[in-house]
Amino acid sequence: MEVSTRQLRAFRLAAQHHNFARAAEALFITPSGLSVLIKELESRVGFRLFDRTTRHVELTPHGRDLLAVIQRSLEELDVAIANIGRSAKCNQQSVSLGTTPLVAANILPPAIREFRKQRPDVRIQLFDADLPTLIQMVETGKLDMSLGIFKAMPDVRREPFFRFSLMVARAAKDDIQPRRSTTWTALDGETLISLSPGHPHQQLIDKHLAQAGVKVRIGSIVNLLDTQIALVEAEEGIAIIPSFGLPACRNRSVVMSQLINPVVRFDFHMISRRGRELPSGADEFTSFLKSYIAMWAGRAGVL
DSSP states (O other): OOOOHHHHHHHHHHHHHTOHHHHHHHTTSOHHHHHHHHHHHHHHHTSOOEEEOSSOEEEOHHHHHHHHHHHHHHHHHHHHHHHHHHHHHHHHTEEEEEEOHHHHHHTHHHHHHHHHHHOTTOEEEEEEOOHHHHHHHHHTTSSSEEEEOOOOOTTEEEEEEEEEEEEEEEEOOTTSOOOSEEEGGGGTTOEEEEEOTTSHHHHHHHHHHHHTTOOOEEEEEESOHHHHHHHHHTTSOBEEEEGGGHHHHTTTTEEEEEEESSOOEEEEEEEEETTOOOOTTHHHHHHHHHHHHHHHHHHHTOO
16 A cells, blocks of 8 residues: 555644645645545545535544554654754765875864864864775765875766975975975985885886986885974985975974976875765865965965
């Protein structure tokens, strides 16, 4: 037996008002339309629901029994729909964003704080991980989007987000004047604190070192940019790092200069699962984040 909620609501209103015209008005239909719904319901259940006169309608005994059940069911349905609706609305105002540890620790938290001043109703959930983990979480729907250096992939939307450049980090020393720029050839013979060979940053660095004919001594090989910067501060060598690492250097005795001849730029991308609609607030936050990064990058002179 199939009945519709519209038929059940028509029945409940008619029982409450004892009048088809007033019940029809509450349901925003004509009295004849309400009569059709009641007749359809009576046909489905197999018994009469109302005793009717020209001025009044009264429930039959079977109608009273059915009303008690329908009343509970419709109330439970209305409560469930309201609760799910509130939950869905909350979810729409929560955006999950993944990125690599250095960006997550040094760029995103102050950006989130500033964004919250504009949109306190949008919650940004930040997750830090390596690139393969971020890709997997986006593909499986555990993250709405991720920010980093990503190659094109099937089933993943990839959009250019921001362009950074490569810089060289050195330990700050009183007897050495910091330079705004350094040529690739000036790195010849230096001890380089390197990332693992499979890291996208390191692959780009190795390519340009080779093209410049520069030979460096490889010191420590680490997995994280933060570790590179700490080892530079400890005077274990120099490091070639992306310009988005500048905020991580602020509280360390490290000086940065842009690598030139050539200036090497690369794109950061925002990825999300293809075919998945992003939550409400995601586009607004990403637009804000682009402006926020452009602001500090412009002040630092690394655009």
